[in-house]
Amino acid sequence: MLIGKRIINQLCSLASKGVELGKIFILNVLSARSLGAEDFGTLSFIISVATVMGVITEFRVQDVMIKRISMGENESKIITNAICICLSFSTIGFLITTLFSCITDINISWKNYLALYSVIFIASSLKVFKYAFIANRNNIANCAVEVTSLIASLGFYLLFFSEELTINSYIYIRIFDAAMVSTLGFVMYKIAYKFKLTKPSLVNIRSIIVESxxxxxxxxxxxxxxxxxxxxxxxxxxxxxxxxxxxxxxxxxxxxxxxxxxxxxxxxxxxxxxxxxxxxxxxxxxxxxxxxxxxxxxxxxxxxxxxxxxxxxxxxxxxxxxxxxxxxxxxxxxxxxxxxxxxxxxxxxxxxxxxxxxxxxxxxxxxxxxxxxxxxxxxxxxxxxxxxxxxxxxxxxxxxxxxxxxxxxxxxxxxxxxxx
Known part of the structure; x- marks a missing residue:
């Protein structure tokens, strides 16, 4: 890659992550001011637990994906198998969290919030396309995905929740944003690289799981x-x-x-x-x-x-x-x-x-x-x-x-x- 293109790619990578984190950070700041320290503490606890679970539900295939694509392996096969892994683990995570909420004391509100928040695991499943863009050194596309998602999420916030931010509304906004990023990533990758889903390979899925x-x-x-x-x-x-x-x-x-x-x-x-x-x-x-x-x-x-x-x-x-x-x-x-x-x-x-x-x-x-x-x-x-x-x-x-x-x-x- 030429030096100029490499610099542009890195700048777009930073811009993409900046927008991604900026959305969450600003939403956190607005929530902290709106909720007060006590309720913001409750929200932070929910996010902490969900973040720990999220490592398993996405099964951290991104590093293995980037490595294999960078080494020239078939992208469509790798991505298809990665999607199967992420969807499977995210669905299991959602079901376990929901069951946990149902069989325990329903008066403990953070468990109900956590069950709602766990929908984000499934909504994030197609974020594998973001890592495929990284492997192809195409962070311009990732930047476009995040900016478009930001605009859509801002509209969603202004339309439904601009008057008051609650713990529930925070969760809805995060789920909407995750779904937008996944959908936009899939559409843009399909257009840019003529991506087609292939038949999943249990052997390759097992290989990715073992390596990951x-x-x-x-x-x-x-x-x-x-x-x-x-x-x-x-x-x-x-x-x-x-x-x-x-x-x-x-x-x-x-x-x-x-x-x-x-x-x-x-x-x-x-x-x-x-x-x-x-x-x-x-x-x-x-x-x-x-x-x-x-x-x-x-x-x-x-x-x-x-x-x-x-x-x-x-x-x-x-x-x-x-x-x-x-x-x-x-x-x-x-x-x-x-x-x-x-x-x-x-x-x-x-x-x-x-x-x-x-x-x-x-x-x-x-x-x-x-x-x-x-x-x-x-x-x-x-x-x-x-x-x-x-x-x-x-x-x-x-x-x-x-x-x-x-x-x-x-x-x-x-x-x-x-x-x-």
């Missing part, structure tokens, strides 16, 4: 690691404190997404290299270095903005969240290192035990939360989460022999050492 399995386990534990603080805050401190904490967590997510996205967008470059090639190590170090320094830049921007951004977006009612931002400002940098390393692990087919890293961090995070939340409140949760993520994304590579080479790559990239 460790990534799903790892992703599940990683998301649980990211959300365990919010879940524990709800039960140890209450919804009000969770609402305050979640306002900061939403901002941290926005600042962390750029390095995660660029790591995925640039991953085809490392997937195409073989170990014997001259550019093999040099390309990998440059790949990690670029993403790491992008994450570091986002961390310092977050630190500089922490004094003002909470009051500007959420209002004085959420002012306590400023401390959380200052404690957690290095999160984008740590996530950047982990995101780049994960793509290299996938390229090397070394993902079989990757979930060990996340399990180690989850145990540390849960233990620290249990100790520090009663002592320090939500600040303790922020410290616990930061240390656990540092273990998951960086320090665990020291202790797991199979990933020690990742630790050396990370150190060499950050310390600006020349590749050999």
């Amino acid at each position: 399995g460790p990534l799903v386990l790892s992703g599940f534990v990683v998301i649980l690691l990211q959300k365990i603080d919010q879940i524990m805050i709800k039960y140890m401190l209450g919804n009000y404190e969770l609402g305050i904490y979640s306002s900061a967590a939403n901002i941290i997510t926005v600042f962390s997404i750029a390095p995660m996205l660029i790591s995925q967008t640039n991953s085809p470059a490392i997937f195409r290299l073989t170990e014997g090639s001259v550019e093999y190590r040099k390309t990998r170090m440059k790949y990690i270095r670029n993403i790491a320094f992008l994450g570091l830049a986002m961390s310092f921007i977050l630190l500089g903005a922490s004094k003002y951004i909470i009051n500007i977006l959420y209002g004085e009612a959420y002012a306590e969240a400023e401390t959380i931002l200052k404690i957690s400002f290095l999160t984008p940098f740590i996530i950047a290192l982990g995101a780049a390393s994960s793509q290299i692990i996938i390229a090397d087919n070394n993902s079989g035990i990757v979930f060990y890293k996340s399990i180690m961090a989850l145990i540390l995070g849960a233990t620290l939360n249990f100790i520090l939340i009663p002592l320090m409140g939500i600040e303790g949760a922020a410290i616990s989460t930061l240390l656990a993520m540092l273990l998951s994304n960086v320090a665990s590579n020291i202790f797991i022999k199979k990933y020690k080479y990742i630790w050396h790559l990370q150190c060499d990239a950050i310390l600006l050492k020349d590749s050999k």
Whole structure:
């Protein structure tokens, strides 16, 4: 790909993810102001639980899809099989959540909200086409999908919910947006690449599930690691404190997404290299270095903005969240290192035990939360989460022999050492 086209592709990738996250972020801010910290805490808890479940219901086929398409495998077959996997797991997730709501105490409102929210699992099933666009380095199409969905969702919001945002209306808007993205992605991909559904192959479906399995386990534990603080805050401190904490967590997510996205967008470059090639190590170090320094830049921007951004977006009612931002400002940098390393692990087919890293961090995070939340409140949760993520994304590579080479790559990239 020519340099100009590569830059345009990356800019469109950032714009696409910016619009995607922007929709959710603005909706969260509006909801926080409308609901107040108590009810916003309830909504945040529902989203946290659904996010953890979502890793399983989409079965995280995106990384395997991008890798296989980048390596030249038949796109129609890969996409068809991925759709079958996502539809199957998302439907099972929806049914389990609904059954859970029906057989438990109906007076516990968050369970009913969660059952309604789980419709988004099915609505998101066709998002596989977004990842197919990424594999084809066509993020212009993804950008068009997100912008069109934004316009449609804005119309949906203004038509039905502009007077008042409730937890129910928030959920309806999110489901509508997910369905729009899935539908538009399918239509645009079909037009651009003459896509046709093929007959599903049980052998290939099994192959994708087996290859994705460790990534799903790892992703599940990683998301649980990211959300365990919010879940524990709800039960140890209450919804009000969770609402305050979640306002900061939403901002941290926005600042962390750029390095995660660029790591995925640039991953085809490392997937195409073989170990014997001259550019093999040099390309990998440059790949990690670029993403790491992008994450570091986002961390310092977050630190500089922490004094003002909470009051500007959420209002004085959420002012306590400023401390959380200052404690957690290095999160984008740590996530950047982990995101780049994960793509290299996938390229090397070394993902079989990757979930060990996340399990180690989850145990540390849960233990620290249990100790520090009663002592320090939500600040303790922020410290616990930061240390656990540092273990998951960086320090665990020291202790797991199979990933020690990742630790050396990370150190060499950050310390600006020349590749050999």
